Amino acid sequence: MTTRAVVIGAGVIGAATAHRLAEAGISVTVLDAGGPTPGTSSATFSIDVTHLKTPHSYFLLNQRSAALHRELEEEIRAAGGSAGWRHPAPLVQWGHTEEEQRTLRARTERLAGWGHPCRTADPGELRTLAPGVDPAACRAPELVVHDEAAWYDAPLLARTLLDRAAALGADIRYDSPVTALLLDGGRVRGAEARGRRFEADHVVNCAGPDAGRIAELAGVRLPLRQIPGLVGESTPLADPLRAIVATPGVDLRPAPGNRVCAISWPVDALLTPTAETPVPPEADLLSRCAALLPAFRALSGTRIGVRPVPEDGLPLVGPHPQAPGLYTLTTHSGVTLAPLLATLAAQELTTSTPVPDLAPYRPDRDTSQPIRDESLAVMSGHRADA
Numbered sequence: 001m002t003t004r005a006v007v008i009g010a011g012v013i014g015a016a017t018a019h020r021l022a023e024a025g026i027s028v029t030v031l032d033a034g035g036p037t038p039g040t041s042s043a044t045f046s047i048d049v050t051h052l053k054t055p056h057s058y059f060l061l062n063q064r065s066a067a068l069h070r071e072l073e074e075e076i077r078a079a080g081g082s083a084g085w086r087h088p089a090p091l092v093q094w095g096h097t098e099e100e101q102r103t104l105r106a107r108t109e110r111l112a113g114w115g116h117p118c119r120t121a122d123p124g125e126l127r128t129l130a131p132g133v134d135p136a137a138c139r140a141p142e143l144v145v146h147d148e149a150a151w152y153d154a155p156l157l158a159r160t161l162l163d164r165a166a167a168l169g170a171d172i173r174y175d176s177p178v179t180a181l182l183l184d185g186g187r188v189r190g191a192e193a194r195g196r197r198f199e200a201d202h203v204v205n206c207a208g209p210d211a212g213r214i215a216e217l218a219g220v221r222l223p224l225r226q227i228p229g230l231v232g233e234s235t236p237l238a239d240p241l242r243a244i245v246a247t248p249g250v251d252l253r254p255a256p257g258n259r260v261c262a263i264s265w266p267v268d269a270l271l272t273p274t275a276e277t278p279v280p281p282e283a284d285l286l287s288r289c290a291a292l293l294p295a296f297r298a299l300s301g302t303r304i305g306v307r308p309v310p311e312d313g314l315p316l317v318g319p320h321p322q323a324p325g326l327y328t329l330t331t332h333s334g335v336t337l338a339p340l341l342a343t344l345a346a347q348e349l350t351t352s353t354p355v356p357d358l359a360p361y362r363p364d365r366d367t368s369q370p371i372r373d374e375s376l377a378v379m380s381g382h383r384a385d386a
C-alpha cells in the first residue's frame with residue numbers, strides 16, 4: 001500500500017501527479033532542482049495537440065486529457081481555488097506546397113472520421129479568424145480550421161496544481177536537486193537531495209527531459225530523446241491575436257498580456273549541434289513572425305525548451321520491473337496530457353492495480369518500432385505509419 005510518495009520534478013507533469021496523489025490522501029514530497037517551473041513547462045508552445053496524434057488509441061488519450069483540462073478547472077473552482085490556464089481559441093492551418101495541403105486534407109478527413117471537429121474553409125475567412133495576419137502570407141486554396149482548439153498557460157497550470165497539492169498537505173521543495181535514489185536490495189525506497197534523505201513507498205520520476213538521468217540512478221535506461229525548441233514572445237500588441245495560427249514556417253498563438261508566442265520547426269532544426277546556422281535563430285524566428293503577423297515587430301524574450309521525446313513518440317508511464325518502487329511519468333505533448341496521465345498514474349499508484357489504459361505506454365516496452373505518433377513524424381520530417 002502506498003502512503004508516502006516522492007515526486008521528482010515540479011513541471012506540469014509533476015504538479016498534476018502531486019495534486020492527484022495528495023487528493024488521494026498520500027503524503028507527497030515534491031523535489032525540484034530549480035525554482036517554480038524552471039523546466040520545459042515554462043518554455044513551451046502548449047496548445048492542445050490532439051489533432052496531430054496517431055494511432056487512434058493515442059488520439060483518444062489526448063482527446064480525453066483535453067476534456068479533463070476543462071473538468072479540472074471546474075473542480076478547482078468548486079474547491080474555492082482559481083483556475084484560468086485553458087484558453088479556447090480556433091486553430092487555423094494551411095500549407096505552402098501542394099504536398100503540405102494534401103497532408104492537411106488527409107489529416108482533416110481522418111479526424112472527421114474520428115469525430116474530431118475540424119473543417120476546410122475559404123482563405124478569405126482568415127480576415128475574421130485572425131485579422132492581423134497578412135492575407136498575402138496564405139497562398140493556399142483552402143484553410144483547415146479547428147474551431148474547438150485551445151492553448152494553455154503551462155506555468156499557471158503547474159502553479160495552480162502545486163498550490164492545490166500544498167493545500168492538501170504536499171511538501172513542495174525547490175532548489176532540491178535529486179542526486180541519488182535510496183536503494184535497498186534493488187528496490188527504490190526514496191530519494192536524496194541536498195544531503196537529506198526522503199523515504200517513500202514510490203518515487204515518481206517526473207523530471208521531464210532529465211528523466212533519463214533519474215532512471216540511471218536506479219540502473220534503468222529510459223528510451224528518451226531531448227529535442228530543443230526556441231520559444232519567442234512578442235512585445236504587447238495593440239490588437240491581440242485571437243487564433244492559433246499554424247503554418248509550415250512558423251506557429252503563433254496568443255500569450256498572456258496581449259503578447260504572441262511563436263515557435264518554428266525550420267528554426268528548431270538550426271538548434272541541433274550539427275546544423276549550420278546561417279542566421280542567428282532568434283533573428284530567423286522574428287523575421288518569420290513579422291512576415292506572418294506584421295504587428296509582431298520585436299521579441300520581448302526567447303527561451304530554449306527541451307522536449308522530452310520518447311523514442312517511439314508515445315508516453316513513458318509506469319513502474320520498472322528492474323527497479324521496483326520507481327515509477328516513470330514523462331512524455332512530449334505533456335501539457336495536453338498532464339491531467340489524464342497524472343490521474344491514471346495516481347490511480348495505479350494508490351490501488352497497486354495496473355490501469356489497462358496505460359498498458360501501451362510502459363517504459364520497458366520495445367520502442368524500436370517505426371514512428372507511430374504523427375506529431376513526432378512532423379518533428380522529425382518523416383511521415384507516420386499511422
Ligand SMILES: Cc1cc2nc3c(=O)[nH]c(=O)nc-3n(C[C@H](O)[C@H](O)[C@H](O)COP(=O)(O)OP(=O)(O)OC[C@H]3O[C@@H](n4cnc5c(N)ncnc54)[C@H](O)[C@@H]3O)c2cc1C
Nearest residue numbers: 009011013033039040041044046047178208229305334336
Ligand atoms: C518548443 C516546445 C513546444 C511544445 N509544444 C507543446 C504543445 O504545443 N503542446 C503540448 O502539450 N506540449 C508541448 N510541448 C511539450 C511540453 O511542454 C512538455 O511535454 C512538458 O512541459 C513536460 O513537462 P514535465 O513536467 O514533464 O517537464 P518539465 O517542465 O521540464 O519539468 C521537469 C522538472 O524536473 C526538474 N528536475 C530535473 N532533474 C531534476 C533532479 N535531478 N532533481 C529534481 N528536479 C529535477 C526540473 O527542474 C523541472 O522543473 C512543447 C515543448 C517545447 C520545448
